[in-house]
Amino acid sequence: MAVAVLSAAVFLSLCAGSLTFPTGSRRSQRPSCGYEACHDTKAGVLNVHLVPHTHDDVGWLKTVDQYYYGARNEIQHAGVQYILDSVVRQLLSDPTKRFIYVEIAFFARWWQQQSEDMRSAVRQLVNQGRLEFINGGWSMNDEATTHYSAIIDQMSLGLRFLNETFGECGRPRVAWHIDPFGHSREQASLFAQMGFDGFFFGRLDYQDKRARLQSREMEMLWRASANLKPPAGDLFTGVLPNGYNPPDGFCWDQSCIDTPIMDDKTMEDYNVDKIVQRFNETAHAQASHYRTNHIIMTMGSDFQYENANLWYKNLDKLIHHVNLQTSETNVHALYSTPSCYLKELHNANISWSMKYDDFFPYADNAHNFWTGYFTSRPALKRYERLSNNFLQVCSQLEVLGGKVSRDGPYGKADSDTLKRAMAVAQHHDAVSGTEKQHVADDYARRLSQGWDQCEILVANAMSALTGSQGPVVFCENLNISVCPTSESSQKFSVTLYNPLARRVSWPVRLPVNGSQFSVTDSSGQPVDSEVVPVSNATRAVRRDRGYSVNELVFLSSLPELGFTTYTVSRTAQNNNQATGGHQSKRDAAMSIQNEFFRVNFDPQTGLLSEIQSLDRKRTLPIKQNFYWYNASTGNGESSQTSGAYIFRPNSSEPVPISTTAQTYTVQNALVQEVYQNFSAWCSQVVRLYRAQNVLELEWTVGPIPVGDGLGKEIITRFDTPLKTAGLFYTDSNGREILERRRNFRPTWTLKQTEPVAGNYYPVNSRIYIKDSDTQLTLLTDRSMGGSSIQDGSVELMLHRRLLLDDFRGVGEPLSEPGDYYDGLVVRGRLLVFLSPPEAAAELHRPQAQQEYLQPQILLHPGGTKQEFSAVLSALPLNVHLLTLAQWDADAVLLRLEHQFEKKESSTYSLPATVDLQKVFSRFSIEGLRELTLGANQWRDEISRLAWRTSGGWSRPESWSADPADPPTLVTLQPMEIRTFLLKIRLH
Numbered sequence: 001m002a003v004a005v006l007s008a009a010v011f012l013s014l015c016a017g018s019l020t021f022p023t024g025s026r027r028s029q030r031p032s033c034g035y036e037a038c039h040d041t042k043a044g045v046l047n048v049h050l051v052p053h054t055h056d057d058v059g060w061l062k063t064v065d066q067y068y069y070g071a072r073n074e075i076q077h078a079g080v081q082y083i084l085d086s087v088v089r090q091l092l093s094d095p096t097k098r099f100i101y102v103e104i105a106f107f108a109r110w111w112q113q114q115s116e117d118m119r120s121a122v123r124q125l126v127n128q129g130r131l132e133f134i135n136g137g138w139s140m141n142d143e144a145t146t147h148y149s150a151i152i153d154q155m156s157l158g159l160r161f162l163n164e165t166f167g168e169c170g171r172p173r174v175a176w177h178i179d180p181f182g183h184s185r186e187q188a189s190l191f192a193q194m195g196f197d198g199f200f201f202g203r204l205d206y207q208d209k210r211a212r213l214q215s216r217e218m219e220m221l222w223r224a225s226a227n228l229k230p231p232a233g234d235l236f237t238g239v240l241p242n243g244y245n246p247p248d249g250f251c252w253d254q255s256c257i258d259t260p261i262m263d264d265k266t267m268e269d270y271n272v273d274k275i276v277q278r279f280n281e282t283a284h285a286q287a288s289h290y291r292t293n294h295i296i297m298t299m300g301s302d303f304q305y306e307n308a309n310l311w312y313k314n315l316d317k318l319i320h321h322v323n324l325q326t327s328e329t330n331v332h333a334l335y336s337t338p339s340c341y342l343k344e345l346h347n348a349n350i351s352w353s354m355k356y357d358d359f360f361p362y363a364d365n366a367h368n369f370w371t372g373y374f375t376s377r378p379a380l381k382r383y384e385r386l387s388n389n390f391l392q393v394c395s396q397l398e399v400l401g402g403k404v405s406r407d408g409p410y411g412k413a414d415s416d417t418l419k420r421a422m423a424v425a426q427h428h429d430a431v432s433g434t435e436k437q438h439v440a441d442d443y444a445r446r447l448s449q450g451w452d453q454c455e456i457l458v459a460n461a462m463s464a465l466t467g468s469q470g471p472v473v474f475c476e477n478l479n480i481s482v483c484p485t486s487e488s489s490q491k492f493s494v495t496l497y498n499p500l501a502r503r504v505s506w507p508v509r510l511p512v513n514g515s516q517f518s519v520t521d522s523s524g525q526p527v528d529s530e531v532v533p534v535s536n537a538t539r540a541v542r543r544d545r546g547y548s549v550n551e552l553v554f555l556s557s558l559p560e561l562g563f564t565t566y567t568v569s570r571t572a573q574n575n576n577q578a579t580g581g582h583q584s585k586r587d588a589a590m591s592i593q594n595e596f597f598r599v600n601f602d603p604q605t606g607l608l609s610e611i612q613s614l615d616r617k618r619t620l621p622i623k624q625n626f627y628w629y630n631a632s633t634g635n636g637e638s639s640q641t642s643g644a645y646i647f648r649p650n651s652s653e654p655v656p657i658s659t660t661a662q663t664y665t666v667q668n669a670l671v672q673e674v675y676q677n678f679s680a681w682c683s684q685v686v687r688l689y690r691a692q693n694v695l696e697l698e699w700t701v702g703p704i705p706v707g708d709g710l711g712k713e714i715i716t717r718f719d720t721p722l723k724t725a726g727l728f729y730t731d732s733n734g735r736e737i738l739e740r741r742r743n744f745r746p747t748w749t750l751k752q753t754e755p756v757a758g759n760y761y762p763v764n765s766r767i768y769i770k771d772s773d774t775q776l777t778l779l780t781d782r783s784m785g786g787s788s789i790q791d792g793s794v795e796l797m798l799h800r801r802l803l804l805d806d807f808r809g810v811g812e813p814l815s816e817p818g819d820y821y822d823g824l825v826v827r828g829r830l831l832v833f834l835s836p837p838e839a840a841a842e843l844h845r846p847q848a849q850q851e852y853l854q855p856q857i858l859l860h861p862g863g864t865k866q867e868f869s870a871v872l873s874a875l876p877l878n879v880h881l882l883t884l885a886q887w888d889a890d891a892v893l894l895r896l897e898h899q900f901e902k903k904e905s906s907t908y909s910l911p912a913t914v915d916l917q918k919v920f921s922r923f924s925i926e927g928l929r930e931l932t933l934g935a936n937q938w939r940d941e942i943s944r945l946a947w948r949t950s951g952g953w954s955r956p957e958s959w960s961a962d963p964a965d966p967p968t969l970v971t972l973q974p975m976e977i978r979t980f981l982l983k984i985r986l987h
Helices: 064-069 080-093 104-112 116-127 148-170 185-193 206-215 272-287 308-324 338-347 378-400 416-425 437-466 484-488 536-542 841-852
Strands: 013-015 018-020 046-052 099-101 131-133 174-177 198-201 219-223 234-239 294-299 331-335 491-498 504-512 516-520 529-533 550-558 562-572 590-593 597-601 608-613 618-621 623-630 662-667 671-679 682-689 695-701 712-719 727-731 737-741 761-763 766-770 775-780 784-787 793-801 826-835 856-861 867-869 879-888 891-898 912-915 923-931 947-949 952-954 969-972 977-986
Touching: 046 099, 046 272, 046 308, 046 338, 064 080, 064 104, 064 437, 080 099, 080 104, 080 116, 080 131, 080 308, 104 148, 104 416, 116 131, 116 148, 131 148, 148 185, 148 378, 148 416, 148 879, 174 338, 185 234, 198 338, 234 338, 272 294, 272 308, 272 331, 294 338, 308 331, 378 416, 378 437, 378 793, 378 826, 378 841, 378 856, 378 879, 416 437, 437 491, 437 856, 484 504, 484 856, 491 504, 491 550, 504 562, 516 529, 516 550, 529 671, 536 671, 536 695, 550 562, 590 662, 590 671, 590 682, 597 682, 608 826, 618 826, 623 695, 695 712, 695 793, 727 761, 766 793, 766 841, 775 793, 775 841, 793 826, 826 841, 879 977, 891 969, 969 977
Parallel strands: 046 294, 046 331, 099 131, 174 198, 198 234
Antiparallel strands: 013 018, 219 234, 491 562, 491 856, 504 550, 516 562, 529 550, 562 867, 590 597, 597 608, 608 618, 608 623, 623 712, 662 671, 671 682, 682 695, 695 826, 712 793, 727 737, 727 766, 761 784, 766 775, 775 826, 784 793, 879 891, 891 977, 912 969, 923 977, 947 952
16 A cells, blocks of 8 residues: 655644545655566566675674774775665666665665765665665664564664655565574564564574475464464564575675676686576575475675675676576576565465464574573663663653753753664664674663753753753662762752653662651652662772762652652761661571562571562472573584573583572661672672562672683572473563473474573563462563573573683674773662462563663752643553654654453453543644554555465455544554554643
8 A cells, every 4th residue: 555654744634533645645656666566577487586685784893883984894894885875876777676775774874965866866766666675674673682662663763764755665565684693473573563564584593494494384474473363463474595695606796705607608717507507506406495486595695785786797697697598497587676576475375384483592503502692791781771761751751841842941852862872772783782892882872872862851841841940860870879969969859750651659769878868759748768778789889989878768659651759858967877777697587578578588598598479378489599601612512602692501500609698688667678699799689668569689790700711601590399391481572471391392393402502582571480379470671591491490691701702703702891891790680479370460561561661760959849640540551651752743653552461361461442532631632543563554554465374364354443433442452552643732
């Protein structure tokens, strides 16, 4: 279907709350692109679709800027601007040529630097299907360590650029993840919901690929959601035969060494016959593993086509000479694109096999499991997650604060800088942790610049909402108890903005000097508070950054999608002695308790020994400790070592950091804590807040010592008597849960060669084990690797420091220097739930959203009293406000999601209905229209290809709203996300 540019123009005609296209939009244009721009194929012969492409990493060995401009070529010869210059010249010279491009972060930059004449020429190429955009995200995101919210945002950013720049012909039909290191089920589901017809990727486990080649199941229909009604989450998926490289012998880039086609018969080195014969043999060999008379060959690779003439000159000759012999060889070659290839697969009208699980973990050989990157660079992974949190806060307040948010008393600002930085950070060599150190530093720098802009925007918005223009302080180092304003002020205000559309209770911890403080809420009522000492671990971590000796603790109650303010006053200055702590002897029985939990510790070892769920009447003996795997140095059966990508321990048994922990406790009316010190570089606080139904474990690891010459991979492990029968469960990009079985793959017979690394899976937000009676659930604050290596046991990898490279291209060991160049120190939190299995989701689903969208803390010197909520009533617990963001001057993008799966909860797994007009207090809705998930097509105009399987057709249903319902009435099924473009009027 034709797609108009989604901008303020869509609101020129409003009727009964629906949006229509204005006259003269691109909808009336019928250019020949996409499936209509494909070259003719030949019936009865093998058609070889040659796809010229380049894979341009948005940072890896060089930074984004260095890759674009072609700087630092001593690291890697690559210059994206020259690739685009060269390719466009070739496409303009010959209408038969084709090229696909993927990474919009690079293309958008190149586009901004072009003259209007060049832009006009490129638009013509796009409208004729000669230059085709595939995938369309700002980057080609990782699939293991990314959160679904950030995936949606980065895809939407790229798709919007294409939509607004090229209209319908800029819209990608095919998803293309040729380089990520394994593939998640949720990623495929998101692609399906964005309207893609198909998905091609390059990497899958070597055993899986071998089995698929033998069974001719390299192409399939992926049912990527166990919850969405088929075919909403169905996506045709193909595995590319050569990763994303050309077949051996057919690489003609300046970076290649293959022999060019020499077609002068007078030359001694004339080689046309030899090359054509080899090509035909290669094509027939590949076709023997695929099911139609069409195959695809990726003609390009990393940063190729800088001199596109080399490629196209040889491809022209190859196509010409191969096709001269078609009648004898039954091989026909043509310039093509992934969408043209997909079209022919669809036209074949055959039945395809079904895929229901995911493609993790990925291994390229027996001892080479790419499961280390699930944890690599844990500090960057946490910073990315926090940045996503702040971006959602920034985007929401940009809407709620109105125009003043972008140009107010604190200056001009927008959320775009952080949006772009976050989109770059999703790249499969960014948040994955598989880049060089200087590139990781650049990703963090970009995020920091985005924070700077959003801090101004948030301050402007809060000024508009409160009417105050006083100083605003963002305390960005609270994780190490550093905030100069709270440390030095006699009186200050704490404003907490809650980005969730439901009320939350949140513990606040602020560094202070002094022992007695009073806290009052926005109505002037006193709030219980306590002062506790800053831990020794914190003082060691922060070194010279902060000088507070105590922390002020109080529990806040925050309105839905709004803020409240607390006033803090210092009431005594006589000393800094906190009143809430006491030492505990090793041989004394030790426990902490609140209304929901009792947690016991072994008096001999100081280790956690038992958790009791008081309200659920469950008791679980449990031993938790910290261990390290000795990273392989490449001895034994394989030379493979652990590195940024690969996890390869030299033993299945990890080494305990210590068998005992030195402990002391802090116990008062608000918080009960046990501080455990395992070594000079590993410690933990086990914490229970009053009235909080979750156990918190705050761990600090690093600098990991390597003076003994051993690389170390640090885990925490929980050992229980649960009868788990080899099963454990992990999330997929923060959404649906997948069952994992140790030493097993659902789609082939696994020969397990690495009993630890081969059982590791990405844990983006949670992992759990259970038996028929009890479930132990762990929530993480960032992505990391995890597994259950033994029944009743669950482990998470927290940190890695390695001394060798793993030979996958990055070229340096993963040994992060940290701020003081003696090794990186990382701090994080695990949240623990204990419950019956049938009640677990009601605990971990809302808590996970609360962790992902934490309140934003702002400090103001002096005192103030304010409270505000942008909603009339809270959303139901099973409905999450995923996106509220300014689209343009007159439009707002809104996404709502159902956050429970089918059968997870007898109460919350039911459909949920919300009337949008009755949700928001800050604005009223004057018009709306529903979009696809990527926000680049109207939902009622989407048309996806249908596919036949052994179970019948996966045929997309036409969609339209029930005319009997008010236009603002939204019903959500389990795990459904719905996206709307709204015209609003601020109150």
